[in-house]
Amino acid sequence: xxxxxxxxxxxxxxxxxxxxxxxxxxxxxxxxxxxxxxxxxxxxxxxxxxxxxxxxxxxxxxxxxxxxxxxxxxxxxxxxxxxxxxxxxxxxxxxxxxxxxxxxxxxxxxxxxxxxxxxxxxxxxxxxxxxxxxxxxxxxxxxxxxxxxxxxxxxxxxxxxxxxxxxxxxxxxxxxxxxxxxxxxxxxxxxxxxxxxxxxxxxxxxxxxxxxxxxxxxxxxxxxxxxxxxxxxxxxxxxxxxxxxxxxxxxxxxxxxxxxxxxxxxxxxxxxxxxxxxxxxxxxxxxxxxxxxxxxxxxxxxxx
Amino acid sequence: xxxxxxxxxxxxxxxxxxxxxxxxxxxxxxxxxxxxxxxxxxxxxxxxxxxxxxxxxxxxxxxxxxxxxxxxxxxxxxxxxxxxxxxxxxxxxxxxxxxxxxxxxxxxxxxxxxxxxxxxxxxxxxxxxxxxxxxxxxxxxxxxxxxxxxxxxxxxxxxxxxxxxxxxxxxxxxxxxxxxxxxxxxxxxxxxxxxxxxxxxxxxxxxxxxxxxxxxxxxxxxxxxxxxxxxxxxxxxxxxxxxxxxxxxxxxxxxxxxxxxxxxxxxxxxxxxxxxxxxxxxxxxxxxxxxxxxxxxxxxxxxxxxxxxxxxxxxxxxxxxxxxxxxxxxxxxxxxxxxxxxxxxxxxxxxxxx
Amino acid sequence: xxxxxxxxxxxxxxxxxxxxxxxxxxxxxxxxxxxxxxxxxxxxxxxxxxxxxxxxxxxxxxxxxxxxxxxxxxxxxxxxxxxxxxxxxxxxxxxxxxxxxxxxxxxxxxxxxxxxxxxxxxxxxxxxxxxxxxxxxxxxxxxxxxxxxxxxxxxxxxxxxxxxxxxxxxxxxxxxxxxxxxxxxxxxxxxxxxxxxxxxxxxxxxxxxxxxxxxxxxxxxxxxxxxxxxxxxxxxxxxxxxxxxxxxxxxxxxxxxxxxxxxxxxxxxxxxxxxxxxxxxxxxxxxxxxxxxxxxxxxx
Numbered sequence: 003x004x005x006x007x008x009x010x011x012x013x014x015x016x017x018x019x020x021x022x023x024x025x026x027x028x029x030x031x032x033x034x035x036x037x038x039x040x041x042x043x044x045x046x047x048x049x050x051x052x053x054x055x056x057x058x059x060x061x062x063x064x065x066x067x068x069x070x071x072x073x074x075x076x077x078x079x080x081x082x083x084x085x086x087x088x089x090x091x092x093x094x095x096x097x098x099x100x101x102x103x104x105x106x107x108x109x110x111x112x113x114x115x116x117x118x119x120x121x122x123x124x125x126x127x128x129x130x131x132x133x134x135x136x137x138x139x140x141x142x143x144x145x146x147x148x149x150x151x152x153x154x155x156x157x158x159x160x161x162x163x164x165x166x167x168x169x170x171x172x173x174x175x176x177x178x179x180x181x182x183x184x185x186x187x188x189x190x191x192x193x194x195x196x197x198x199x200x201x202x203x204x205x206x207x208x209x210x211x212x213x214x215x216x217x218x219x220x221x222x223x224x225x226x227x228x229x230x231x232x233x234x235x236x237x238x239x240x241x242x243x244x245x246x247x248x249x250x251x252x253x254x255x256x257x258x259x260x261x262x263x264x265x266x267x268x269x270x271x272x273x274x275x276x277x278x279x280x281x282x283x284x285x286x287x288x289x290x291x292x293x294x295x296x297x298x299x300x301x302x303x304x305x306x
Numbered sequence: 307x308x309x310x311x312x313x314x315x316x317x318x319x320x321x322x323x324x325x326x327x328x329x330x331x332x333x334x335x336x337x338x339x340x341x342x343x344x345x346x347x348x349x350x351x352x353x354x355x356x357x358x359x360x361x362x363x364x365x366x367x368x369x370x371x372x373x374x375x376x377x378x379x380x381x382x383x384x385x386x387x388x389x390x391x392x393x394x395x396x397x398x399x400x401x402x403x404x405x406x407x408x409x410x411x412x413x414x415x416x417x418x419x420x421x422x423x424x425x426x427x428x429x430x431x432x433x434x435x436x437x438x439x440x441x442x443x444x445x446x447x448x449x450x451x452x453x454x455x456x457x458x459x460x461x462x463x464x465x466x467x468x469x470x471x472x473x474x475x476x477x478x479x480x481x482x483x484x485x486x487x488x489x490x491x492x493x494x495x496x497x498x499x500x501x502x503x504x505x506x507x508x509x510x511x512x513x514x515x516x517x518x519x520x521x522x523x524x525x526x527x528x529x530x531x532x533x534x535x536x537x538x539x540x541x542x543x544x545x546x547x548x549x550x551x552x553x554x555x556x557x558x559x560x561x562x563x564x565x566x567x568x569x570x571x572x573x574x575x576x577x578x579x580x581x582x583x584x585x586x587x588x589x590x591x592x593x594x595x596x597x598x599x600x601x602x603x604x605x606x607x608x609x610x611x612x613x614x615x616x617x618x619x620x621x622x623x624x625x626x627x628x629x630x631x632x633x634x635x636x637x638x639x640x641x642x643x644x645x646x647x648x649x650x651x652x653x654x655x656x657x658x659x660x
Numbered sequence: 661x662x663x664x665x666x667x668x669x670x671x672x673x674x675x676x677x678x679x680x681x682x683x684x685x686x687x688x689x690x691x692x693x694x695x696x697x698x699x700x701x702x703x704x705x706x707x708x709x710x711x712x713x714x715x716x717x718x719x720x721x722x723x724x725x726x727x728x729x730x731x732x733x734x735x736x737x738x739x740x741x742x743x744x745x746x747x748x749x750x751x752x753x754x755x756x757x758x759x760x761x762x763x764x765x766x767x768x769x770x771x772x773x774x775x776x777x778x779x780x781x782x783x784x785x786x787x788x789x790x791x792x793x794x795x796x797x798x799x800x801x802x803x804x805x806x807x808x809x810x811x812x813x814x815x816x817x818x819x820x821x822x823x824x825x826x827x828x829x830x831x832x833x834x835x836x837x838x839x840x841x842x843x844x845x846x847x848x849x850x851x852x853x854x855x856x857x858x859x860x861x862x863x864x865x866x867x868x869x870x871x872x873x874x875x876x877x878x879x880x881x882x883x884x885x886x887x888x889x890x891x892x893x894x895x896x897x898x899x900x901x902x903x904x905x906x907x908x909x910x911x912x913x914x915x916x917x918x919x920x921x922x923x924x925x926x927x928x929x930x931x932x933x934x935x936x937x938x939x940x941x942x943x944x945x946x947x948x949x950x951x952x953x954x955x956x957x958x959x960x
Contacts, residue, residue, distance in 0.1 A: 013793070013796070016793075017793075017796070017797035020794075020797065021797065021801060021806075024806075025806075025809055028809055028810055028813040029809075029813070138938060138941060138942070139934070139938065141937075141941065142885065142934050142937040142938035142941055143930065143933070143934035143937070143938075144889055144892050144893065144896070144909070144912070144930060144933050144934070144937075146893065146896050146912065147912050147926070147929070147930030147933065147934075148930075150912065150916055150919055150926055150930075151926075151927070151930065153919075154919060154920065154923065158920055191945070202398075203441060204436050204437075204438060204441040204442040205441060205442055205443055205444040205445070206444075207391075207396060207436065207442070208434065208436060208442045208443070208444075208504070208507070209444065209455070210394075210396055210428065211394055211396060211428055211429060211432075211433075211434035211436075212428065212429035212434075212455055212456040212459070212507060213425050213426065213427075213428040213429035213430055213456055213459050213460060214429075214455060214459065215425065216421075223444055223447075226446045226447075227444065227445065227446055230446075238799055241799070241801060241802045241803065242802075244802040244805075245802045245803060245804030245805060245893075246804075248802075248804055248805060248808070248893075248897070249804075249893050249896055249897065252896075252897065253916070260805070263805060263808070264808065264897055267808055267809055267812045267899070268812065268898065275809055278805075279802075279805050279806065279809065282801075282802050282805060283801050283802070286801065286802065300446065301445070301446055302445070302446060302448070302491040302493070303445060303491070303493050
């Protein structure tokens with residue numbers, strides 16, 4: 003088990019190195035970041051000074067190596083735009099994004115598990131269609147559009163919830179629900195079909211034949227088996243949620259990492275983009291590792 | 307209390323020595339109890355699917371007496387498993403629908419009970435063994451959890467009393483080192499051992515009846531024999547009645563006192579086991595006897611029955627076996643034959659014997 | 661369990677191709693199929709349907725409301741946007757953009773992924789391992805963020821969006837195809853072909869590929885809506901189809917500023933996306949249940 007975890011962490015580091023290099027190269031090819039930050043009237047000498055300050059006078063591979071070396075020493079570089087250390091810029095933003103994504107994933111679970119089980123138990127009925135229709139709508143409508151429409155209805159017209167910011171729990175309601183509902187459809191679908199399979203299995207029949215109540219049959223005997231395929235999907239859907247959170251952060255002016263990355267991309271502020279993308283990647287890989295460990299708890303047949 | 311009753315009244319003696327056809331051929335090895343444990347009267351079950359409504363069980367009647375093993379035999383798809391599940395009211399409804407009849411367990415009609423009442427019979431008075439031990443145990447819970455569950459539900463056992471009882475049950479099914487193995491998961495057991503675990507679940511609350519649906523079909527031949535021996539011993543010890551569903555006549559020969567032969571949702575012949583083997587009356591039973599490699603009367607060749615059983619979705623007049631019957635008469639195609647008693651414990655549905 | 665129709669390697673009853681296609685369509689979910697046909701027709705015959713050029717600011721009649729709202733006129737059925745462009749005409753041209761990007765990027769991803777999956781599955785070895793490691797990495801990454809970075813880097817354009825979304829959507833196919841090839845590789849008909857001396861590529865193309873095609877189609881149908889949503893998101897963030905092209909995503913982004921007063925500029929493009937994506941999802945789910953219930957679409 004420990005060996006597997008170590009192996010997975012090493013694999014994650016390689017993955018991150020590859021992606022970071024791609025992003026680094028991409029950043030390098032965007033042309034001349036200097037012109038974004040220099041007074042158009044500046045002299046050639048000024049430009050050279052700034053190029054040197056930003057470290058852009060060295061070849062790409064050298065700079066990438068330098069970046070890696072510094073990163074391992076805890077120095078993630080400086081923003082082109084604000085000249086602040088990237089670490090300072092990213093730290094608070096990351097926390098804000100994580101809060102949003104975690105609340106959203108909690109909502110995903112809170113929606114998908116009961117609805118998936120409900121739809122499976124009542125499969126083929128109108129209630130089943132209704133449960134799946136709800137999830138399918140949020141999966142199909144673009145999150146940023148739902149967000150704008152929700153702001154109009156719940157914030158502007160009804161004044162129930164705030165338009166933007168993150169001052170209180172009321173700010174979380176709309177963005178977290180939209181991200182959470184959006185990724186609940188896939189989970190609901192998988193949970194529903196694996197629940198249907200599980201409910202038709204012989205071990206569920208045997209549990210019923212033992213005199214176990216239907217409620218216990220569904221929630222204890224069938225659900226634990228059905229949650230195994232759902233768990234994989236849940237791990238993979240974290241990346242989807244983080245992607246969805248980017249546009250949602252933009253709409254709700256949420257001071258998160260996703261919005262910072264979007265802004266930095268348009269500014270050509272690549273040190274920030276690079277670190278932001280790598281951090282998200284590391285978080286997703288880490289969470290998937292946790293999902294894999296959870297497997298061994300849910301399914302005794304799995305030994306990682 | 308039930309356990310005491312049956313152990314103070316040993317029913318079966320003297321059959322532990324050898325086993326094989328001899329056991330069944332010896333005939334009455336069980337006591338004639340005061341009344342049947344289970345009495346099924348004119349049971350009718352239909353299935354509605356996209357292909358239409360089909361009568362899977364069409365007026366089935368039989369009874370199982372205390373300490374007796376009744377074999378319910380037939381080709382696959384004849385409705386025998388449907389009968390087993392409908393006794394426990396475990397069929398998914400829809401598509402299944404109970405169309406009529408009674409299932410009397412010690413005189414109480416299970417069909418007239420609500421879900422809650424039936425549940426108090428499941429696992430407590432009626433135990434169940436399914437065909438495939440690989441899929442009838444829940445892979446994500448350990449053996450202790452699964453064997454303990456009926457004891458918790460029906461007998462309210464908790465704590466060390468519960469653990470002790472689980473170990474006792476596993477030991478009774480001859481599972482080696484039960485104290486340690488109770489914590490293991492199903493995938494850590496062989497198929498035969500898993501089926502023993504299923505057996506201990508079925509036995510856990512000392513039921514009056516065990517319904518075993520093809521219990522040994524999925525097992526290897528040697529394991530099969532061991533398992534059947536074990537079931538027989540338990541029956542001798544506890545006097546439990548067994549409804550054994552099978553398509554395998556060697557299992558019938560080893561286990562059953564009486565046999566009910568099912569064809570296309572109806573029982574065509576009921577008789578004591580030696581009558582079925584030596585003197586079958588219904589053409590279908592006769593054909594079955596010719597088709598199986600009968601260890602008692604090996605004739606050197608097998609003759610399969612031509613054709614296939616009718617689909618339950620086709621409506622037919624007359625005897626359902628008529629299209630495949632070698633001695634069919636005009637009347638058979640027009641009118642279904644009534645049940646006639648040829649002898650005590652021998653009923654047939656065939657115009658030849660009216 | 662009964663094997664679903666059209667399952668791998670099952671002989672099918674002979675019927676004419678047209679008859680089979682008709683019978684197949686008859687069982688398809690009707691409403692989503694109908695909606696998709698409407699979208700496709702609109703995309704193809706857009707110029708005849710739209711009464712205005714999608715980039716034409718006309719007489720600068722800004723934020724004219726839709727005809728069914730007070731103050732609206734039949735000149736602009738769904739109103740005009742902040743520059744006076746006809747919303748309906750822009751929607752019609754937007755359908756073209758969405759569908760072309762959805763289909764081409766998905767085809768590109770499917771082609772890339774299938775090829776790599778066939779290689780990884782049939783040959784295995786370190787190449788196969790490398791491919792699968794990259795697949796794992798791709799599955800773990802927030803694809804939208806990468807797409808954003810790459811699209812901005814290359815410079816937003818129609819071709820960029822197709823390229824980026826195509827390149828980023830191959831991993832699912834590779835994983836699916838590799839898994840199926842691993843089981844097919846040991847089937848007797850493949851072994852027979854090997855004994856008969858067929859070249860590996862011939863075996864892959866003639867014997868293995870036909871058996872995985874239905875799964876690839878299912879996954880592709882499930883991926884198209886994801887790609888369309890990704891394009892909309894990119895355009896919304898300003899990294900997709902550059903203005904003044906009428907992409908639904910950028911229409912929403914532009915309308916958003918004025919949404920409190922001119923809600924129609926935001927509402928209708930969203931409805932258009934949701935309708936298309938929903939229909940595609942329903943059709944994909946149906947195909948999956950029919951052909952290959954094990955496939956899990958990566959809804960992104």
